Amino acid sequence: MPDRTEAENAPSPGAADQVGPVPAVRVRGLWKRFGPQTAVSGIDLDLPAGRFIGLVGPNGAGKTTTLSMVTGLLRPDMGKVEIGGHDVWTDPVAVKSRIGVLPEGLRLFERLSGQELLAYNGRLRGISGAETDKRASQLLDVLDLGDARHKLVVDYSTGMRKKIGLAAALLHNPEVLFLDEPFEGVDPVSAQVIRGVLERYTRSGATVVFSSHVMELVESLCDWVAVMAGGRIKAQGRLAEVRGEAPSLQQAFLDLVGARAVDGADGLDWLGGGR
Template sequence: MSTEQGNTTGAPALAFRGLAKAYGDKVVVRGIDLDVPTGSFYGLVGPNGAGKTTTLSMVTGLLRPNQGQVWIHGVDVWADPVRAKQLMGVLPDGLRLFERLSGTELLSYLGRLRGMPVDVVDSRSRELLDVLDLTSAGDKLVADYSTGMRKKITLATALLHSPPLLLLDEPLEAVDPVSARIIREVLQAYVAGGRTVVLSSHVMALVEELCSHVAVMNDGVIVTSGPVAQVRGDAATLDDAFFHIVGGRDIGQGGLEWLRSSQG
């Protein structure tokens, strides 16, 4: 990647080169490259332990890579972290929130922490709470929020400063169907406005429904990437393609016969 990546004009929404992470002798991510086009809804999928969360943590600046570089709209995440973080919104898996703040207070605090004008923070907070069906919960403590409500308020904090790129790690995991539908609709509207989402998920049906592009990780490397239709190939579904790409094995007809028997 040339040094001209500092100019955001025409740059991918997200690009990384040679990204690698190891803990002692255990290599988790093995020098991967990827370009995420601006305006795409990009899925990052892989089995447990593939390196997805570690990759996103390095991309967002939460975890320093052993080697490699990351650019957000042409801005080097490690050379200019303040500017890079202004360009992204992040929903990590298992994020700890300020439990003793209400939803409204949480948005107000984080907006002011970013230096946003108070009136802009208040206006956007009201709109986000309304769109995400959290208005009635705005005065409740985050500690009392359900899993779906916590996902939605975290998404609101990621959207508050209107970033051009969202990075989401399992945003719909353990979320009820109503909250999940609201989150999907908000993300689809966000991408329709020309912005970019990178979504890590185990749920192939969700990725196939939402995403325009997908990258498949396995054992710390990106096995394949591209438009969803290209990665799916001749398989009936993305789930079928994924199963064979990562070397899944069908249960043979002769296996587990005792489960098919009515005898104890």
């Protein structure tokens, strides 16, 4: 499977019919139900290329389900997804060569060392052994995993597992990187390292799409946001546009999703006093 450099030279079906730049991700009418529960309700998204994009929402909003469908890990009930002009379901080889994915609940080959894991991923991607070793060594060093390159992944901490997962997702130099809660459970030092790598990656013209429910983090990292709640997109656009007149993205988010305040009238007047 070609890496990003080769993929950029491949023709893009229908690209000539596009008006203006092709979005990194284009979603139309995406639906997903699990039995009687509707997780994603016919959403439309246009995520611009070369941006740091946040998909934000409360727990249970449908973020993980949406990312799973967008990246081809979960088949939608209805709708269409294109990445760089290629349909995720009818042209999966072209799409998978262009994307990197760090999913929630990442599962790794735990009996491999970090270096062996990256070597295995490189071979799967069709990258030569010498090039894989070079990229793997650089990623391990930049992500502060150099001293743990020969350590089994089963013995990695949560932060180390996130970083080796990120290294595997970046190894083939994808055009678009999808990350599901990449900072959850990560210590501040590892979070800062991950953040630095992602910022460097987007400065090269690549696109990062990551889900989160931490508004302060999104506001500090992203220049484009989509707000999701109840399986629907409540707002999408540049950070300043979505925030509007609100003092922070946090407040704009609370207004958009209809969060309510909790006070004594909710039946918790007994809590915290009268022991």
